[in-house]
Amino acid sequence: MLTSRSSVQLVCLDMAGTTVEDGGAVLAAFHRALDAVGIPTGTADHTTAVAYAVETMGRSKIEVFRALTGGDEARAALANRAFEASYEEALDTQGVREIPGAADAIELLRSAGRHVVLTTGFSPATRDRILHGLGWHDLVTLALSPADAGRGRPHPDMLLTALLRTGTESVHHLAAAGDTTSDLLAAHRAGARVAAAVRTGSHSDTDFATVPHTHVLDSVTDLPSLLDTLDAL
Incomplete structure (x- = not known):
């Protein structure tokens, strides 16, 4: 002791x-979450949002989505659900x-x-x-x-x-x-x-x-x- x-x-x-x-699953899950709330891949807003997600890695995911959706609780919750579904899918397919x-x-x-x-x-x-x-x-x-x-x-x-x-x-x-x-x-x-x-x-x-x-x-x-x-x- x-x-x-x-x-x-x-x-x-x-x-x-x-x-x-x-294995890149977190970043891939962010991409899918942003698509789910109308910030589609390939747009300038999506690129900016991903940059913010990388900058704030380690923070509570729901808090990150609240910031990215301007405090819209419903959209933040939708993004968070999409994020977790994508990440859990990666766990199922790639393992941990x-x-x-x-x-x-x-x-x-x-x-x-x-x-x-x-x-x-x-x-x-x-x-x-x-x-x-x-x-x-x-x-x-x-x-x-x-x-x-x-x-x-x-x-x-x-x-x-x-x-x-x-x-x-x-x-x-x-x-x-x-x-x-x-x-x-x-x-x-x-x-x-x-x-x-x-x-x-x-x-x-x-x-x-x-x-x-x-x-x-x-x-x-x-x-x-x-x-x-x-x-x-």
Whole structure:
């Protein structure tokens, strides 16, 4: 068990792009969702909307659609349903895969006495289908969606909910990792000791440089050794 007062006790990991490979399914689902609400492929509005979706990767999907539909709740809900149907179809046809080494990294984190919580902008239903496909329900301590916490990223709600539900003593014992600027902003706003970017998903080092963060890693597989090093300081 971890005994240091400065040790990381809770690790929150994003799903798509950080621990889970999506094979382009998220972006394809955005295209279909936009078509469903009358922003058709091939138009300037569609191109602009996709650019916004990429920029805001990691955020709650319904919030993204609210922004893209000008706050029209009915259209946002329609877009969200189309998005999730497309993504779940991809899960059925392509299956779901981990980022190479992600499960082993989670096992290392857990074996060091750390809680591991997965966070995502997906709905609970889609999140749970991914966990079922990977066989990860028993691998992690908890998995959270915006619906479980109040607001999605870049707000800190999911991270703070994870802290409360796991009984973690303080945000000084929290580490978070993700592949988007929204992940990093959420970690920063939560006061996490570690806000680590990973290079396996949507955003690049150039994107990461625009928001507060503590580390940039090639992969989530680098996180266990980083935390072990920090705990030894």
